[in-house]
Amino acid sequence: xxxxxxxxxxxxxxxxxxxxxxxxxxxxxxxxxxxxxxxxxxxxxxxxxxxxxxxxxxxxxxxxxxxxxxxxxxxxxxxxxxxxxxxxxxxxxxxxxxxxxxxxxxxxxxxxxxxxxxxxxxxxxxxxxxxxxxxxxxxxxxxxxxxxxxxxxxxxxxxxxxxxxx
Numbered sequence: 001x002x003x004x005x006x007x008x009x010x011x012x013x014x015x016x017x018x019x020x021x022x023x024x025x026x027x028x029x030x031x032x033x034x035x036x037x038x039x040x041x042x043x044x045x046x047x048x049x050x051x052x053x054x055x056x057x058x059x060x061x062x063x064x065x066x067x068x069x070x071x072x073x074x075x076x077x078x079x080x081x082x083x084x085x086x087x088x089x090x091x092x093x094x095x096x097x098x099x100x101x102x103x104x105x106x107x108x109x110x111x112x113x114x115x116x117x118x119x120x121x122x123x124x125x126x127x128x129x130x131x132x133x134x135x136x137x138x139x140x141x142x143x144x145x146x147x148x149x150x151x152x153x154x155x156x157x158x159x160x161x162x163x164x165x166x
Contacts, residue, residue: 009095016088020114023081027118031127038074042066045073075137082141083148086111090149100153104146111142 043066050057090107097103115138119130
């Protein structure tokens, strides 16, 4: 019986571990490579908006606009990746905590500590720096993901309660 519990805990942790490895991988990229990636995404978005909006931007205008949105695009990526991470961490804690509130706070703690450790990790990557502001941006994503999972759990329990009662 105990082996089954260990298997469930390991399986529940797998999505969080995979996401943590992915975040670590992207944070390990040097500043130039990381910036080129986000600039590629920004250019793609500008070109798509140009086609949809029919703006007929020159290449210089498109590059300028892409450069303007690169920072916000990077911050949005932080929020999205840490929203997903906190959802995965919440799932990881399902076999550990029956109480959703305990699971919620454990998710916040682990995910925000991971975000802080990731910023420390970036201090050792060529051209990168750690930023408390990025930890705060990551914490927004963490909180959103954990809240989403908590609300989802609450709705699931309400539905189960209604089914059991009626």
